[in-house]
Amino acid sequence: MKKVPKIIIVGAGPVGCYLGQLLKQSGFDPLLLEEHAEVGKPVQCAGIVGRGIFEEMRLPISQKSILNKIDGSKVYFNGSSFDLHRSRVAYIISREIFDKELSSGLNIEFNTHLREVSKIKDGYLLKTNNGEYYADIVVGADGPNSRVRKSLGFSSDMKLYRGYQYRLKMSPKEQNYVEVHYVKPFSLFTWIIPEGNGTARVGTISNNPYQELNNFIEKSNLQAEIIEKNAGAIPIGTCQLVKNSAALVGDAACQVKPITSGGLYYGMKAAEFLADAIKEENLHLYEAKWTEEFEQEIKICLLARNILENMGEDVSKRIFSYMKDNVNLIEKIGDFENHSSILWSLVLNPRTYPTIGTLLMGMIKNPKFIMRSLFRVPR
Ligand SMILES: Cc1cc2nc3c(=O)[nH]c(=O)nc-3n(C[C@H](O)[C@H](O)[C@H](O)COP(=O)(O)OP(=O)(O)OC[C@H]3O[C@@H](n4cnc5c(N)ncnc54)[C@H](O)[C@@H]3O)c2cc1C
Secondary structure (H helix, E strand, C coil), rough: CCCCCCCCECCCCHHHHHHHHHHCCCCCEEEEECCCCCCCCCCCCCCCEEEHHHHHHCCCCHHHHHHEEEEEEEEEEEEEEEEEEEEEEEEEEEEHHHHHHHCCEEEECCCCEEEEEEEECCCEEEECEEEEEEECCCEEECCCCCCCHHHHHCCCCEECCCEEEEEEEECCCCEEEEEEEEEEECEEEEEEEECCCCCEEEEEEEEHHHHHHHHHHCCCCCCCCEEEEEEEEEECCEEEEECCCECCHHHHCCEEEEEEEEHHHHHHHHHHHHHHHHHHHCHHHHHHHHHHHHHHHHHHHHHHHHHHHHHHHHHHHHHHHHHHHHHHHHHHHCCCCCCCCHHHHHCCCCHHHHHHHHHHHHHHHHHHHHHHHHHHCCC
């Protein structure tokens, strides 16, 4: 009889749990190691996801976690703004419920913190605060500061950004629209997300999110009771996915959208590719499928992000006003999960040429930045 490999997934976040469910369905019996005492806490997420999470995943995702449905966004930068409309484009979820449902029925060892993993003869030895574990296959689904990634020396060029969020007792005027206030278009921003129940999530992703968020709240005069504080890291960049019989998935593997910093859709899709590769006994199929489906999209968005982050305020204003003039196009071709299609159609439109000219002028003045952007040389 064929030996079933012993699989250990480090991290019972949404991606590790979804992978666990997929493997269980294929006849494996994975063990998850989770450092916290329960799944879904602490929350480190704004909880906005495209409908695709509920419609496109291979396993049915229960709708119990959905708190509100979103019809578009109000986008602000430097005193200017525009609105984007699309009915039911995104859902606001309770991450605690979402994660807990994904973990149902899985074999999870709680309060187990992985300290180190090392390659031994035919498998892996995992050292934790709860003793040692052996695995034939080890998967790091242990988030942005992945211990598996560091211990096994996966290569990566990621940069960690920080997010800070309050849940406030307040009802934004528009219950089905999110507000996005750019600090730097189109990567660093503050959001107001209505949960639809008299509570809103107000948060920032930026280089100094705590300060930025408090300044925003003061400036906007949002005098409301804080009922919860959340903070976390967002990995942006690329990462090696497979090394011998070990793999990374989700935030551990930097599978995050470079423009909006959303990680749930990519991470869960990647879990499906990884589960297939484990079933086929060839982890490299996971890398190949990920490259085929998402690598180009991520590279284009990383390049755009890198360019935009390094431009001065005059160029940012010009790009924002160009986006504002093209709202209809963005509404027509914009996709919650795929952003390169918008970038391409804007770049290929002759009306963008003056804006691109300004961008190129900015880049020529900074040759080091051109090298970093094009060849992704680590800082
Ligand atoms: C402020 C903020 C807002 C965000 N908003 C959104 C959003 O609106 N939409 C969206 O799609 N994404 C959002 N994200 C990103 C999203 O939260 C992540 O992409 C998602 O949680 C990734 O899931 P994961 O399972 O890969 O990792 P995680 O959710 O980080 O789960 C990793 C798990 O591993 C465990 N773990 C870590 N280290 C160890 C260890 N050494 N031993 C044992 N266990 C360990 C952790 O306790 C955790 O349970 C946001 C992130 C932040 C920080």
